[in-house]
Amino acid sequence: MSVLHNLLQGECNPDLRLLSCSIMAPKCEEGKIIKPCRNVCEALRKNCLPAFDAIDMAWPYFLDCDRFFVDEVEGCFDPLAKLRVKPEFKYIGNMHGNEVVGKELLIYLAQYLCSEYLLGNSRIQTLINNTRIHLLPSMNPDGYELAAEEGAGYNGWTNGRQTAQNLDLNRNFPDLTSEVYRIARIRGARTDHLPIPQSYWWGKVAPETKAVMKWIKSIPFVLSASLHGGDLVVSYPYDYSVHPLEEKMFSPTPDEKMFKLLSKAYANAHPGISDKSEMRCGGNFVRRGGIINGAEWYSFTGGSKKRRFTRPLMEPPFKSNNLNWLGMADFNYLHTNCFEITVELGCEKFPLADELYSLWHQNKEPLLKFMEMVHRGIKGVVSDRFGNPIKNARISVKGIRHDILTAADGDYWRLLPPGTYIVSAQARGYSKVLKKVTLPAKMSKAGRVDFVLRPLNGKFPQIIRDSAGKANEQYDPLEHFDPHARHAQPEPRGDGRRSVQPREKPWWWSYFSSLNQHKPLWLLKYQ
Numbered sequence: 001m002s003v004l005h006n007l008l009q010g011e012c013n014p015d016l017r018l019l020s021c022s023i024m025a026p027k028c029e030e031g032k033i034i035k036p037c038r039n040v041c042e043a044l045r046k047n048c049l050p051a052f053d054a055i056d057m058a059w060p061y062f063l064d065c066d067r068f069f070v071d072e073v074e075g076c077f078d079p080l081a082k083l084r085v086k087p088e089f090k091y092i093g094n095m096h097g098n099e100v101v102g103k104e105l106l107i108y109l110a111q112y113l114c115s116e117y118l119l120g121n122s123r124i125q126t127l128i129n130n131t132r133i134h135l136l137p138s139m140n141p142d143g144y145e146l147a148a149e150e151g152a153g154y155n156g157w158t159n160g161r162q163t164a165q166n167l168d169l170n171r172n173f174p175d176l177t178s179e180v181y182r183i184a185r186i187r188g189a190r191t192d193h194l195p196i197p198q199s200y201w202w203g204k205v206a207p208e209t210k211a212v213m214k215w216i217k218s219i220p221f222v223l224s225a226s227l228h229g230g231d232l233v234v235s236y237p238y239d240y241s242v243h244p245l246e247e248k249m250f251s252p253t254p255d256e257k258m259f260k261l262l263s264k265a266y267a268n269a270h271p272g273i274s275d276k277s278e279m280r281c282g283g284n285f286v287r288r289g290g291i292i293n294g295a296e297w298y299s300f301t302g303g304s305k306k307r308r309f310t311r312p313l314m315e316p317p318f319k320s321n322n323l324n325w326l327g328m329a330d331f332n333y334l335h336t337n338c339f340e341i342t343v344e345l346g347c348e349k350f351p352l353a354d355e356l357y358s359l360w361h362q363n364k365e366p367l368l369k370f371m372e373m374v375h376r377g378i379k380g381v382v383s384d385r386f387g388n389p390i391k392n393a394r395i396s397v398k399g400i401r402h403d404i405l406t407a408a409d410g411d412y413w414r415l416l417p418p419g420t421y422i423v424s425a426q427a428r429g430y431s432k433v434l435k436k437v438t439l440p441a442k443m444s445k446a447g448r449v450d451f452v453l454r455p456l457n458g459k460f461p462q463i464i465r466d467s468a469g470k471a472n473e474q475y476d477p478l479e480h481f482d483p484h485a486r487h488a489q490p491e492p493r494g495d496g497r498r499s500v501q502p503r504e505k506p507w508w509w510s511y512f513s514s515l516n517q518h519k520p521l522w523l524l525k526y527q
């Protein structure tokens with residue numbers, strides 16, 4: 001395996017090693033041997049073959065999927081289960097009860113995902129197999145009922161926006177944004193995972209808000225979008241202006257670059273939002289590419305002041321008697337690991353039913369593209385040297401003052417745009433570990449960066465690097481490996497030697513022939 005490791009330069013390697021181990025040491029349960037599953041082997045072989053092909057090597061006989069692996073009906077286990085950390089994704093629709101398009105889209109989306117999965121659509125299968133997708137079609141069913149009574153075409157601009165308790169759910173979350181502005185100037189102050197201020201609970205918190213907050217806190221969501229209506233634009237945090245008295249003030253988060261990338265993923269795939277005509281619905285966002293920072297659009301504390309980017313009475317401006325209450329997107333970002341954007345799906349909040357089909361067609365691709373964005377950046381597991389996961393370890397990126405915490409299984413997902421980063425992991429009682437990571441411009445899979453932390457004791461300094469070499473460790477090429485991309489764009493081979501003289505011994509053969517042992521002819525693809 002170590003020779004394979006070198007030859008494949010790490011591609012598929014942890015998977016291959018685990019697969020080999022599972023044959024040599026199968027699982028035992030109640031005195032019965034349980035073998036690894038054949039479908040796991042077959043899927044890995046399919047993924048790894050391009051890497052083997054690239055060095056003209058055959059799939060190793062000791063990993064013969066038919067010989068050493070068994071069918072699910074015989075009872076088997078997935079030896080790669082440990083490697084399959086999946087990000088959690090959510091869509092929330094109909095937070096404002098009279099903005100109904102999101103609700104319908106999410107129902108269509110659920111049907112589409114299920115039927116395409118069964119039909120064998122490989123894009124959908126890849127998405128579902130690698131992502132935990134949560135859909136909440138309606139966050140405000142009471143408001144919807146009210147708006148639906150009036151019906152499409154008759155519903156006014158605001159009826160049903162609020163809940164039965166007359167609360168605007170997007171102004172009902174704790175205000176952590178003014179807290180982050182306050183402490184941002186304090187050196188070393190934590191500006192993420194802020195606690196909910198006690199005073200928040202003294203106000204009127206809607207049961208819908210409580211339920212969603214509980215949900216957000218119980219699942220380590222990575223990415224989310226809230227679907228609204230009344231305009232055609234994608235907005236991203238902060239929604240609350242950095243200057244409390246100044247509306248329409250650009251108020252970026254430390255993750256501004258990533259939020260722009262996320263918003264563009266939706267906007268660029270949407271034929272309406274990406275339309276360059278200023279005359280269209282939402283046309284005043286054309287010069288910004290159909291995306292805008294929420295606070296710059298209209299700050300959430302704004303009273304009834306005019307808004308530069310919206311027509312009058314689009315989204316009603318925020319009226320709050322209680323500055324403790326703000327929107328859901330800022331809360332996601334400042335209280336949890338989750339990045340949330342807000343999508344305004346169209347200028348009509350309650351369109352006629354026969355418009356829904358074309359709305360679905362406009363939004364299908366953006367909805368899928370945005371979900372796929374959850375696989376950007378880096379992912380991994382933080383554990384101690386015995387492999388025990390470390391929960392709540394901090395994943396920090398130098399230059400971005402916003403940390404991500406590991407979940408219960410020690411896994412984390414850190415959304416990042418392409419670039420080179422110094423990433424560190426630290427947890428209470430353990431030393432800090434730094435790694436240098438480079439994310440290429442084109443990637444369809446989050447790069448895997450695991451951390452092993454050593455417990456602190458008298459001998460260890462506060463900050464150690466895992467080793468001189470590893471501190472500078474490059475991004476794991478395995479994680480860039482995308483079999484589909486390889487098939488689509490094979491790397492050009494200038495000399496064309498491989499196709500002209502396939503029977504020539506490949507370059508790596510000298511490793512084995514010089515060993516003066518049995519030459520492993522079975523490794524040769526062309527004998």
Ligand SMILES: [Zn+2]
Nearest residue numbers: 096099228229
């Ligand atoms: Zn809304």
